[in-house]
Amino acid sequence: MELPVAFTDYTRxxxxxxxxxxLAEALGGEQPVSIRxxxxxxxxxxxSLFRASFRPVPWAxxxxxxxxxxxxxxxxxxHAGCYYVQEAASMFVExxxxxxxxxxPVTMLDLCAAxxxxxxxxxSVxxxxxLLVANEVIRNRSQILAENLTKWGHPGVVVTNNDPADFSSLTDFFDILLTDVPCSGEGMFRKDPVAVSEWSPENVDICWQRQRRILSDIWPCLKPEGILIYSTCTYNTKENEENVRWMRDEFGAEVLPLEISADWNITGNLLSGExxxxxxxxxxxTKGEGFFLAVLRKPAGTGSPNLTFATANLNSASVNQTSVSADTRRKSRKPQGRGAKNTGISKEQLAAIHPWLVSSGDYEFLLEGNRVSAFSKSYLPELSALRSSLRILQAGVDVAELKGKDWIPAHxxxxxxxxxxxxxxxEEIGREQAxxxxxxxxxxxxEAAPRGIVLLTYKQIPLGFVKNIGNRANNLYPQEWRIRSGYLPEEVLELATING
Structure with a gap:
């Protein structure tokens, strides 16, 4: 791999x-594959079978x-959400x-989540x-985020599509902030040749300034004594140690330790004098790509500070790009109240789908047009506050849509x-049918399958719904999620194969 000269000189x-x-030799080596x-x-x-057969990621x-x-x-x-393909080092967030x-129980925000x-x-942890709020500022990436969280299957999730500045009204709202901030991507050089071609010292400067703007915007949302997890996938100290030092000095944050094993070979602070x-x-x-993480605690008994870092002082218009788009969205956004519009769905009709959920009494069934979602009653005040400020793509579980007189369950x-x-x-189906x-x-x-809604399973894991009308079954899988490739490899290696 041919690395930029400026990157070589600075990193050395x-x-x-x-x-x-x-490091340079490793960047030209094999890329490990890891899943959760x-x-x-x-x-x-x-x-048990995986632990007996495969090397575990020691920190996950x-x-x-x-x-x-x-x-x-x-x-x-x-596709059924039984596992997620994730770079091993980033699992250290656990x-x-x-x-x-x-x-x-805590309320957590993953700010840059896609x-x-x-x-x-x-x-899972x-x-x-x-309650987890997962946010992504870029619209098409936020849709991917919502899809992946839907497949993962946990109901205690809200997905939003907002700029960090949009959270400004939610003062002292979250117990935990995860800020995996956009960075220069040096840690992805081995996986992504584009990251190498786009790297420059100027881009590093743009990144660390953008990161401080993001942190300044979101810090007031953290409760006193709350935890902020800061991470990047880059090597340089400007986006890493120097930003942590800046948060310590600017916010009065306490940088917290973690207990780690020496066998993990994790490197510590590379900033001279700190x-x-x-x-x-x-x-x-370590067996993985480049990654950096620090944990900071907000001081107790203090309000949100008057932050001095202003985007007007930054030297690149690109740093402000997401703020401009956020301002545009705020002007055009319609208020989102907690109660969705009721279009004539009766209590009796709504009660018919309550048994579809385990412990349905723990959920509030929310209507939006002919669609119904279920959200934890424990967090309805938080959902109301989120809706007053943010663009929400998904909250809780999408349950069903009323079509005519029939409820069609949501994927x-x-x-x-x-x-x-x-x-x-x-109905259990084989791989080809799946x-x-x-x-x-x-x-x-x-022939034994009943008429009406049928849940298809693969290896006994739910895969999705069909509506059996006798001579055929209407496929209810989301059109936008379908496998678009018509190609089928001669040899397919899947989890069920290696997992026996």
């Missing part, structure tokens, strides 16, 4: 020649390195969440009863762990 200056040479299993969908036997309880890359596009269990959340690796991970704890992953030391319900397993007739279904093609059911 703070790493030292020997360490840098090892969804313990809400896979049984304990699956985890459900993470594993794969000996070979799976054929993810054509693996039904991938250590911060486990160390500083405890057992009490495509959803850290959000799905956080949702957070204490029971917690000894606050930070955690840096280098691919020649989100099939994916959700809140689905009552006995609510619908089930791929046909995921392509939104015709699916042939057995």
């Amino acid at each position: 200056s703070f790493m030292g020649a020997e360490e840098y040479n090892k 299993l969804n313990e809400d969908k896979l049984g304990g036997s699956s985890f 309880g459900t993470g594993f390195y794969l000996p070979d890359r799976l054929t993810f596009t054509f693996d039904p269990l991938f 250590q911060a969440l486990r160390r500083y959340t405890g057992d009490v 495509p959803g690796g850290k959000s799905t991970h956080a949702r 957070l204490p029971k009863g917690s 000894d606050f704890p930070v955690y840096r992953f280098l691919p020649h030391r 989100g319900l099939a994916m959700s762990i809140a689905l009552d397993p006995d609510a619908f007739a089930r 791929i046909n279904y995921l392509r939104k093609e015709a699916v042939v059911l057995s």
